Amino acid sequence: MRRFGFRLEPRSDLPKWLPWAVPVGSFFAALLVGAIVLGVTGQNPLSVYARIVDRAFISEGAFSGTLVSATPLLFTGLCAAVAFRIGFFNIGGEGQFVMGAIFGSGIALKLGADAPGVLSVAAMIVFGAIGGGLWALIPGILKARFRTNEIITSLMLNYVAAVIATYLIFDSNSFWRELSGSGAVFPKGKVLPTVAWWPKLDFGSIIVPFGFLLGMVIAGWLYALQRKTRFGFEMRVVGGAPTTARYAGMKPTRVVVAVAALSGALAGIGGATDVGNFRHILDPKGLQQSGFGYAGIVVAALARLNPVAVVFVAILLGGITNAGYALRGPDFPAGLVGVLQGLILFCTLGGEVLARYRITRSARPSGVETTLEPA
């Protein structure tokens, strides 16, 4: 930096509005840069943005579609937000989501068509949480016990989960697989009994999936957990200063394991939602194509790891995803949708730097390398 006559200097005073103004400003900066990209590729940026807003939020049924895309992102976003807050970099939301889908669909199929719907849905939530939670416990315990790098272990377990799901449907006559009817033609999962289909609540023009409401409640609960409870306090201390935590008599390893399980459970409930609310079958290929777990990391980053903000960011990114399908076509390559999404992420994370540091002109002549001054 200094070579160019500028340098980054940590801000010592953080105005209250700044941490929120920066992501919002960055978002609009992304729109401006995006407008240039669109202009260069021969699109009219205004009509493209208008179409995004229209097809994501305004036109008939658009917001309902956006909530379908937002629901899985809400859960994987919470999964990443909770874990990253204490410095446990759980990249395994993807695999935990899949395990949640496996466990959730498994219990719904086991309970069958005669079980009361409430019981089936409740059991799916619990089993989804258990599936995802257990899967995340593996990197959690490895980290706490052996200081294994959780980024690697949780990431690798994503592939294992994907292979397990594929095995259950494509490579074995498992309990999850439909073997009669059209299942004899193409390998696919058993359809859940309709009692286990999660409700979709109809608020006039907007249909809200039950899973989304559940996610909102959980987000509120997480917020309270982090702010108001002893465990939340421990999470903050462990995340900010593990050594201090140890001196204060806390057990950082225990907190890490607990948060890993919590984080995985959130993604796991997301997986149960995916099966219960939308697909109604265990669909390994569809899950793999969607990549909700990785998108959740983006959601958490944009939300600055705040569980309540995750709800809104999930809706925003869900809306862009949903509108992205409306945009793509002969004149609009699918890749350009990805470029717009990438720009938003890039600008927001870039803006993050500006929120924490200020750019100042170097006092010394440029080109001279010196050691960094203490902040």
Next chain:
Amino acid sequence: MDTKPSHSNRRFRSVGIVALALLGVFAVVATACGKSSSSGSSSGGTVKAAWIYVGPINDGGWTQAHNAGREFVATQLGSKVQTTYKENVPEGPEVAQVINDLIKDGNKIIFATSYGYKEAMQAAAQANPTVKFEMATGDSITLGQTVPSNYNEYYGAGEDSLYVTGIAAGKATKNNTIGVSAPFPIPEVIRGINAFTLGAQSVNPAAKVNVVWTKTWFDPAVERQSAESLVSAGADTLFSHQDSPSAGEVAKANNLPWFGYDSDQSGSYSSVWQTAATYNWGPFELSEVNKVIDGTWKQNNYYGTIADNFTGLAQYGSTVAAATKSAMDAEVAKAKAGDAKAFGWYWGLADRQDQDGKTVITKGQTLTMKDLYTMSYFVKGISGSPKG
């Protein structure tokens, strides 16, 4: 450090700029939104038709062939049709959104080109009786399931082209071992490999076929590995029933005759290229769009053949012997001489046994579409499990 007036001034200025920019963007988006609300209905005299693809339009195989079909319809009908497509659409809850978007845009006929879209297409057909829904590779009608009357399924006898392809493979192999990379153990693929094997055995009764499952339609790295494993297990001729040509690289490196699937790769792999079974989606789709235009569209559960030009063969490679070419052409002529609805002329040429030696087709038997759509056995001479 930050009490210097110049700093806070600068900050103020930048905050002002950001705020202004935000306002500007908001205003512009808001006005543009107001304007866009009139779009979405089909304009007079032009019918809107849409295609949904599972891959990118340049995948060098399946989706590319479908997109060629769309382009064919667009060129043939000119201003009478306005076509659009959605590429890279996952087979999941998202499809319903995509279909709804297409309906909102005023499309009157929608072609979905991957099996996983089937449920969403049927649900959308139920909800939108004025729109026609065309499901490529769908099997619900053939299997006797109830579907809405504005929903149709179409596909074709790719296995017939594979039978002809098999003739070249039977001639090409020297050690009588042909390796096949296959995607999923489903009837569509199983009957294709059976037909290919019967074709090879028709000219070379000793020919053996080894099958390796890749469990993917499109994954160049996995396809390549499967071809390599077939070569190391002794195959001297390769056939990849996959969407990418990456097995061709392996064939090229080992200088082995190679058969592709659903696209003509004779140019890029000329040293090893034999031929491939191809699909020609355009003519059928054209006739369906035409029927929407003149109001005569009806569910028809179409199964295309070589005779009506739905399935065919890619250009023969330069290394294919002249005698082999004429043997293949003779079979194609047989297929074309039949009635356009005739497919699978070869299945009942003799009693056919499965891998365990049980007779599964008797001499003279004609297979129905249902027989084909539920085929779950491998014929004798194939090693590998039809269960995956």
